[in-house]
Amino acid sequence: MDVLFRNVRELVERAEKEGxxxxxxMIEQEMLxxxxxxxxxxxxxxxxxxxxxxxxxxxxQGVHSVSGLTGGDAVLLQKYMQQGNSLSGDLxxxxxxxxxxxxxxxxxxxxxxxxxxxGSAGVVPGTLFAVKNKLNPTREQMIRYLFxxxxxxxxxxxxxxxxxxxxxxxxxxxxxxxMASAAIIEMAGGTPQQxxxxxxxxxxxxxxxxxxxxxxxxxxxxxKRNAMGASNAVVAADMALAGVTSRIPCDExxxxxxxxxxxxxxxxxxxxxxxxxxxxxxxxxxxxIFGGSVVGSGQ
Amino acid sequence: MKFKSVFDIIGPVMIGPSSSHTAGAARIGxxxxxxxxxxxxxxxxxLYGSFAETYKGHSTDVAIxxxxxxxxxxxxxxxxxxEEAEKLGMSYEFIPETGNVDHPNxxxxxxxxxxxxxxxxxxxxxxxxIEITELNGFPLRLxxxxxxxxxxxxxxxxxxxxxxxxxxxxxINIGHMEVSRKxxxxxxxxxxxxxxxxxxxxxxxxxxxxxxTQVTRIAD
Numbered sequence: 001m002d003v004l005f006r007n008v009r010e011l012v013e014r015a016e017k018e019g020x021x022x023x024x025x026m027i028e029q030e031m032l033x034x035x036x037x038x039x040x041x042x043x044x045x046x047x048x049x050x051x052x053x054x055x056x057x058x059x060x061q062g063v064h065s066v067s068g069l070t071g072g073d074a075v076l077l078q079k080y081m082q083q084g085n086s087l088s089g090d091l092x093x094x095x096x097x098x099x100x101x102x103x104x105x106x107x108x109x110x111x112x113x114x115x116x117x118x119g120s121a122g123v124v125p126g127t128l129f130a131v132k133n134k135l136n137p138t139r140e141q142m143i144r145y146l147f148x149x150x151x152x153x154x155x156x157x158x159x160x161x162x163x164x165x166x167x168x169x170x171x172x173x174x175x176x177x178x179m180a181s182a183a184i185i186e187m188a189g190g191t192p193q194q195x196x197x198x199x200x201x202x203x204x205x206x207x208x209x210x211x212x213x214x215x216x217x218x219x220x221x222x223x224k225r226n227a228m229g230a231s232n233a234v235v236a237a238d239m240a241l242a243g244v245t246s247r248i249p250c251d252e253x254x255x256x257x258x259x260x261x262x263x264x265x266x267x268x269x270x271x272x273x274x275x276x277x278x279x280x281x282x283x284x285x286x287x288x289i290f291g292g293s294v295v296g297s298g299q
Numbered sequence: 300m301k302f303k304s305v306f307d308i309i310g311p312v313m314i315g316p317s318s319s320h321t322a323g324a325a326r327i328g329x330x331x332x333x334x335x336x337x338x339x340x341x342x343x344x345x346l347y348g349s350f351a352e353t354y355k356g357h358s359t360d361v362a363i364x365x366x367x368x369x370x371x372x373x374x375x376x377x378x379x380x381x382e383e384a385e386k387l388g389m390s391y392e393f394i395p396e397t398g399n400v401d402h403p404n405x406x407x408x409x410x411x412x413x414x415x416x417x418x419x420x421x422x423x424x425x426x427x428x429i430e431i432t433e434l435n436g437f438p439l440r441l442x443x444x445x446x447x448x449x450x451x452x453x454x455x456x457x458x459x460x461x462x463x464x465x466x467x468x469x470x471i472n473i474g475h476m477e478v479s480r481k482x483x484x485x486x487x488x489x490x491x492x493x494x495x496x497x498x499x500x501x502x503x504x505x506x507x508x509x510x511x512t513q514v515t516r517i518a519d
Binding site: 003006026029030033034035041044045047048051105106107108109110111112113114115116117118119121124146147149150151153154157158161162163164165166171179213215216217218219266269270271272273290 | 314
């Protein structure tokens with residue numbers, strides 16, 4: 001199959017050589033691979049963006065999951081921000097609250113757009129809608145934010161993994177945060193190379209993160225990990241825009257993430273058998289939610 | 300490359316909470332339904348690895364049943380799939396397995412009714428993407444790097460040529476193809492990996508060919 005890029009190095013080189021945005025390279029590749037028109041592809045991404053907007057809106061009104069483990073934190077964060085005493089700053093907290101809002105909706109079996117997965121669906125929209133208030137992008141630039149995220153996610157998915165069961169949380173929230181970071185750079189007017197630096201800095205700081213969901217639910221600690229993924233993304237983007245670079249190239253960080261995932265014991269890869277899931281409280285919550293029975297059957 | 304489209308990464312639009320364990324599970328169920336060709340009367344669903352450990356928390360069970368009822372990943376009815384199944388008279392049973400499998404998110408779905416039975420194995424590889432790895436005991440050896448279709452047919456001469464001709468007509472190049480059958484004259488199948496996406500129109504035309512029982516996309 002002919003593709004325009006197989007790794008981040010090729011993606012950045014192509015964008016810089018042709019003087020194009022990373023989002024543009026992603027759109028061109030999508031047209032090439034799927035034989036679809038630009039309008040068609042842009043429209044589908046526009047619809048995905050709408051789903052993200054609706055999920056954040058719903059989450060900010062306050063939702064609760066069936067288990068009762070998560071919900072309502074996005075509302076708490078927004079109220080706290082409005083009091084004007086936040087320490088970490090409004091943009092950062094806004095990103096965090098909107099990431100949380102999305103994942104609270106996801107945990108409540110609401111409709112979301114996976115970016116790259118459902119468990120990590122909060123980071124990309126959370127950062128997008130927070131940065132939006134500062135940068136005032138056009139609708140097209142917001143859609144491009146998703147293509148830039150997608151371009152980096154495409155590399156990770158094909159060269160490493162975006163599955164918690166295969167590579168731990170680093171593969172999900174780690175990838176999502178790094179993707180968001182790269183997309184923030186493009187929206188803020190940074191270079192493709194800076195996107196790559198931001199991606200590398202973010203993912204480096206998420207390496208080793210295990211997937212240890214309490215009771216196997218995409219709630220604890222998933223929702224708050226999206227919050228931290230979002231803040232990681234924003235801070236790393238600022239670092240890269242300031243001129244900070246990663247000593248380890250982006251593609252090598254992705255390879256490292258893959259290797260770490262491969263070496264991770266299965267207890268830490270979405271089996272709910274290790275880490276936070278195996279703590280006394282984690283176990284207690286599990287038995288409270290599911291009782292003794294784990295076998296279900298109909299009729 | 301297993302992930303080909305940007306919408307594999309930014310998407311699918313889906314009912315939470317997990318792309319691999321909910322959306323992927325729904326897709327596996329829906330492919331089984333598609334291959335069976337109608338709503339089954341009963342389903343026995345064997346879950347392996349992470350699927351077996353966490354299926355309740357991720358609503359994997361509800362999603363697979365939803366898929367068997369032909370619901371897409373974003374169909375709100377997934378949430379009430381158990382009730383819907385009961386209303387429609389489809390019984391289901393989940394069997395968490397402890398055996399080792401190649402992929403952590405594996406499901407074996409055995410479905411049937413008074414007329415026939417079918418068994419299918421699928422894996423959920425992340426972000427909602429799935430692969431079908433086995434049908435009725437036939438291993439489907441896919442590279443996973445290209446779009447692929449599965450053609451179930453009666454073991455008669457000319458079937459393979461007809462399918463190849465039809466794909467040729469739409470300028471679809473076959474990259475890899477495997478044919479197998481249980482017994483001479485019995486059920487047979489073709490697994491065809493192609494370089495281009497096979498759209499609805501082509502799928503429809505393939506289904507109309509003589510002696511073809513079912514045509515399904517097993518990798519996009």
